[in-house]
Amino acid sequence: MRAVLRWTALIVAAVVFLVPFYLLLRNGLASRSEITAPGWTLFPSELHWENFSKLFSQEDVPFARSLLNSVIVAVLQTVGLLVVCSLAGYGLARIPYRHSKAVLYAVIATLMIPTSVTFVPSFVVVSTLGWLSDFRGLVIPGLFSAFSVFLFRQYFLDFPRELEEAGRIDGLTRWGVFRRIVVPNSRPFFAAIAVITVIGSWNAFLWPLIIAQSPDSWTVQVALSGLLTAQNPQLNLLFLAAAVSILPIVLLFAFLQRYLVRGVTESGLKG
Amino acid sequence: MTLSRKTRDTLSFWGFVGPFLIGLAVFAYLPIGWSVYLSFFDARNTVTPSVFVGLDNYAHMLTDGPFVSSLGTFSVFALFIVPLTFVLSLALAVGVHQLKFARAFFRSVFFLPFACSYVVASLIWKTSLFSGVRYGLMNTVLGLFGVDPIAWTGTVHPPLYWIVLVTARLWLQLGFYMILFLAALQRIPQHLYEAAWLDGAKPGWPVFRHITLPQLRATSVAVLLLNLINAYQAFDEFYNIMGDARGYPPFARPPLVYLYYTSLGSGGQDLGRGSAGAVILALIIAVVTLLQGKLFRFGGSEA
Numbered sequence: 001m002r003a004v005l006r007w008t009a010l011i012v013a014a015v016v017f018l019v020p021f022y023l024l025l026r027n028g029l030a031s032r033s034e035i036t037a038p039g040w041t042l043f044p045s046e047l048h049w050e051n052f053s054k055l056f057s058q059e060d061v062p063f064a065r066s067l068l069n070s071v072i073v074a075v076l077q078t079v080g081l082l083v084v085c086s087l088a089g090y091g092l093a094r095i096p097y098r099h100s101k102a103v104l105y106a107v108i109a110t111l112m113i114p115t116s117v118t119f120v121p122s123f124v125v126v127s128t129l130g131w132l133s134d135f136r137g138l139v140i141p142g143l144f145s146a147f148s149v150f151l152f153r154q155y156f157l158d159f160p161r162e163l164e165e166a167g168r169i170d171g172l173t174r175w176g177v178f179r180r181i182v183v184p185n186s187r188p189f190f191a192a193i194a195v196i197t198v199i200g201s202w203n204a205f206l207w208p209l210i211i212a213q214s215p216d217s218w219t220v221q222v223a224l225s226g227l228l229t230a231q232n233p234q235l236n237l238l239f240l241a242a243a244v245s246i247l248p249i250v251l252l253f254a255f256l257q258r259y260l261v262r263g264v265t266e267s268g269l270k271g
Numbered sequence: 272m273t274l275s276r277k278t279r280d281t282l283s284f285w286g287f288v289g290p291f292l293i294g295l296a297v298f299a300y301l302p303i304g305w306s307v308y309l310s311f312f313d314a315r316n317t318v319t320p321s322v323f324v325g326l327d328n329y330a331h332m333l334t335d336g337p338f339v340s341s342l343g344t345f346s347v348f349a350l351f352i353v354p355l356t357f358v359l360s361l362a363l364a365v366g367v368h369q370l371k372f373a374r375a376f377f378r379s380v381f382f383l384p385f386a387c388s389y390v391v392a393s394l395i396w397k398t399s400l401f402s403g404v405r406y407g408l409m410n411t412v413l414g415l416f417g418v419d420p421i422a423w424t425g426t427v428h429p430p431l432y433w434i435v436l437v438t439a440r441l442w443l444q445l446g447f448y449m450i451l452f453l454a455a456l457q458r459i460p461q462h463l464y465e466a467a468w469l470d471g472a473k474p475g476w477p478v479f480r481h482i483t484l485p486q487l488r489a490t491s492v493a494v495l496l497l498n499l500i501n502a503y504q505a506f507d508e509f510y511n512i513m514g515d516a517r518g519y520p521p522f523a524r525p526p527l528v529y530l531y532y533t534s535l536g537s538g539g540q541d542l543g544r545g546s547a548g549a550v551i552l553a554l555i556i557a558v559v560t561l562l563q564g565k566l567f568r569f570g571g572s573e574a
Contacts, residue, residue, distance in 0.1 A: 010366050014380045020395045020442060021383070023408065027399055036404070040411045084291050091287030096280050103288060110299045112557040116504045116527060120534040120545045121302035121309065124318045144294030174283045203388035205507040206527070210535060221390045228394050231516045235398055242391045249386040257379065261450055264385075268451040269493055 028240035035235045051240045062215055063241055066223035069212075071248075073138045073219060074201040078194050080143040086190065089152025090178055094164070104153075110146045116206055123210050133217040138208055142201065148193060151266055155189050156182070188259065195256050196263035199249055220245045303553070306546045314543035328547035338548055341529040348525060349502050351437045356498050357491070360445045364452030365479075378453070382446035389443065389507030396439045397424065397512045424512060432513065432523055439508050444501070448494050455490035459483065496563050500556060506531065526552050 027035050029051060030044035056064050092104050115122065122141060131137030159182060167177040183190070208219040218226070224245060227238050253260065274282070305318075310328050312320035332338045367377050384392070400408050403422035410420040424432045463482050472478050484491075506527040513523050519532065526548070534545030 006366060006369070010370075010377055013363065013366075014377060017380050017384065017442065017446075019408075020387075020392070020400065023395050023399045024391075035399075036406050038405060040406070040408070084294065087287045088291035091284050095284040095287060097284040098281075100284065103292070106292075107295065110295065110303075112560045113299075113303060113553045114500065114504055114556060115299070116506065117549050117552045117556065118299075118302045118306050119527075120530065120542060120549055121305040122298060123535065124305060124542070125297065125302055128318070140294075141298040144291055144298050146295065146299070149291060174280075175286070178287075199386070203390075205388065205390055205510075206531075209510075221388050224388075224390045224394060225511055228390070228397070228511055229515050233398070238394060238398070242394050246387050246391055250383070253379070253383060253386050257382075261382075261454075264447060264450045265454040268447070268497065269454070269490065 024239055024243040024246075027236060028243045030236050032234060032236050035239075048236070051236055055237045055240050055244070058237070061223060061227060062218065063220075063223055065216055066218045066220045067244070069135075069138075069217060070202055070220040070245075072135060073208075074198050076135065076139045077142050077201045078197045080139065081145055081148060081197050082190055082194060084143050085145055085148040085193075086152050086183070087178075088149045090156050090182065092149070093153045093156035093159075095174065107146045107149055111150065115141075119206060119210060126211060131211075133212055133214040135217075137211045138217070138219065142204075142207070147267070148197070151193065155186070155266075159186070188262070191256070191259040192263035192266060195252060195260045196267060198252065199260075202249055306549050306553075308546075309542050310547035310550050312543050314546070315541050318542060320543065324543070328543045329551070332544060332547050332551060337524065337529055338526075341524050341526045344523060345503055345505070345525045347433070348436070348505060349499060351433060352440055352502050353495060353498050355437065355441060356444060356448055357494060359441065360448035360494070361452050361487075363445060363449040364456060365483075367449070368453060368456045378449075381449055384443050385446050387443060389439075390511055392439045392443050393508045393511035396435055396508075401435045401438075427522060430522075435512055436508060436523070439512065440502075440505070444498075448498065451490055451494055452487065455487050456483070459486045492563065496560070499559065503552075503556060 026043055029047040029049070031048050034041070034044045088107075092100060092107070097103075126132065126137045126141060129136075131140070163181050163185065164177050167181045172180060203221065204219075205221045205225065208222050209225065212218050212222050215223075215226075224238070224242055227233050227241065309318070309320065311323060311325060313322040313324050313327075314320035363381050367374055367381070370377065401423040402408075402410070403420065403425060404410070405414065405420045407420070407423075409423070410418075413421065421431065423435050426432065459482075463486070464478065467478050467482055468474070472481070503525075504527055505525045509523060509525055509528050510519070510531070513520055519528065524532075530545050530548050530552075533541055533548065
């Protein structure tokens, strides 16, 4: 009896969780009039695949361009963050230096102030640098994640020292040890941080909304938001655009869920 | 030329950590410092103000209706979202954890919304699920029971828009917190349950209450704090669900939305007051974080 109740509850919950995805597909492949028609149909009478070509040929919204921008930003930000933050994490974990503790505290102190709260002066800094509507403004401020440095440091503290010492005996420099021994043996951890960073970058909204002011620099989230808050949006194209926008991340889920779960667990429980 | 080992280490340290520190200085310390600086000046439409006004901006923000009410809006939001997220994500985790088969399937389904952005969720919630017109899904379902269409986001008495805002965030984040609880559940040593069973403890609520919950303490603290800090910074779904081509309504403004419109809105950019607001918000978060005593323990160990 208990088992029946539990299964029923789980199945109902799963259906509820999937309803929004169903709405994305249903509305994305409907005609404009069908969405607003009275009487709910489970699926449109015919699927309007031509919505795809309509979506990508809209004059006033550069949707294809916004997807490309999001890909560029996510890739640059993730690669850059991995390089900058893993180096800093390793330095703080392993390299003896008199003021290492003080530096660590300076990094940790910034964790208490979420970046989103200081978006106004950050915007001022970026506009002073002349990086508005520019990939530099979208990517670079996001590379210096104190939180990622903290996670990397925790990870490297537990890295087996014997491996590093073997490398030192073979005459490798610190940089050589890091590049040839530490990084190749830490691939799953790097993958976990990478997946989390990609999703965060792809789904970010407040920062690109402020920075990407010209339509040709919009990321996909800004483009979607622009469509959504406009007068009389074309709902079917809007839903199709949203469905297309989640596709890359859904694929990450399908193939890299192991790393994603590890990334979430690391960042959630250490953070 | 040979350098001493110590000098070489110092140089490597700066080589490894330096690039990050430069970035941190420019994109974290500088904005924070600038924020504090601007907050003492009259800085309307300028970032290099000249008129020092002392604590006027702070006084204005703290006695000013909209900013204080934005803190009130956040409190209402937190009152809904924090307990609901906690209970529901824990329930999902326990349900999935107990499954003998199809565990991966259910875990994936509950986690999948995490792939969606707040913008995408806002779009679904606003224009389809909770659309105020007759063809919205909720209104269609209620229509079966003879209920007239409800204007979900536009109804202030009672404030029905909270249903829209809270359910959107729940759908997006429950899976994330479920994953945290699942990881913690998997780390509970089995022998505790065996000992309880030998002691004649009934499986079900007593065991859950006296063994599982205490073992989840550290995770629970992490979940509550993360959830609270994230809710405090809510912006995306409010902006996209409540805002439209005409702007943003005078209600349902959480702190970041208010700061956004004060500092960067079209109606004059008041960076001094915006910065004062940002400093106040940052202080509140810092105090909450410190109170949790997590600064140097970061969730502690679950063992």
